[in-house]
Amino acid sequence: MKHDVLVVGAGSIGERHTRCFLQTGRAAVAVCEPRADRLAALAAAYPLAATYSCWEQVPFSAGQVVVVATPAPLHEPMATRALAAGCHVLVEKPLTLDVAAAERLQAAAERAPGVSGTAYVYRSLALVAALKARLEAGEIGPVRHVLGVMGQEFPRYRPAYAEVYYRDQATGGGAIQDALTHSVNLVQWCLGLETHVCCQADHLVLPWVTVEDTVALTLRRSGVFLVSLTLNQFQKNNDLQLDFAGERGTLRLDLRTQRLGLNRGEEWEWSDPYPAERDTPFIRQAHHFLDAVEGQRAFACSIAEGVETVRTITAALESWRTGRVVEVRP
16 A cells, blocks of 8 residues: 655655655655646646645645655744644755754654654765765774865756745755755764854855855864865866765765775775665655654654754854854753
C-alpha cells in the first residue's frame, strides 16, 4: 500500500519533492498550491492523486505524510497544523527564520505522534554519509579545522531567483539563509555545535536583488574546532569543497567530482566517485523519510537539529549586521 503524501507548495523545490516522492514508487502524491498556473502545470506533468488550491480546505488524515515546501515564514503554522492532525511532517530548510518560531515548532513536533524532520538534503548524499562514517571511525583523528569553499552561477540554476522568495531576507532569501545553511548543517552533523559565530557578507554581483550574494562565515568551539566557510553565488564554476583537517590527516569532500580525498602527507588518495544526479539525494531523502514513517530507521535530520541550524544562521545575520562575534551557545 502506498503512502498518502501531500506536498504543500509548487515552487521549484515543491515540484522536486513531488517528482522524487513519486520516483520512490511508494507514494501517492497530492499537491496544494494557491497559484492556479503552477497547480495546473504540476497536474499536467505528474500523475497526482489530488490537487488543492486552498490550504485551509485540505482534508488531513492521521498517518498522512505532509511535505512543507512553502516560503520559510509559513513553515511553522503549516507544519504545526499538520502535526496536530496526526500527520508525519517533513519541513524544508530553513526550518524557520527566527529561533522562537523554530522552538515552537520543535515543541509541537515533540507533542505530536507523527514522524517529523528537516529536509537538509546533503545528509542524503552517499558522498556525505561516507565522509561522516570515515570521520566517526577516527581516520584522521580529532577534526580541528574545516575549510569550505563553494559557489555557483546561481541565475543559471534558478533563473527566476529575483521573482521568488530569494529576493528578500524576510521570506528566507539571500545567500546565508538559502544556500550557506546547507553547509552549516552538514558541518554541525559531522562535528557538533559551535559556540561562537562571526560573519561578513555583501551584495556584490547578482542583478535585480539587493540581498547578500557573497559570505564569509566562521564558526568556533573554543579549544575544539574552527570552521571557515566562504560562498558566492556568481562564479562560473559550480563547486563545493570541504576540507576536514584532523590531527592525523585531512579528508576532502569534493561535490563536483563526487569523491573523497585523504591526505596524510604529500599525496592525495581519492575514493571512487559516489555518482549522483540532481534528483538522486532527494529520492534518497524521500525513501529515508518513508522508512522513518514505517519505523525502519530514524530520519537523518530531526526538527531539533533544524532548530540548531536556525540558531546559527540567525546568529550569522546578527554578526553581519552588528560587526560583532555572537555567542550562540555557552
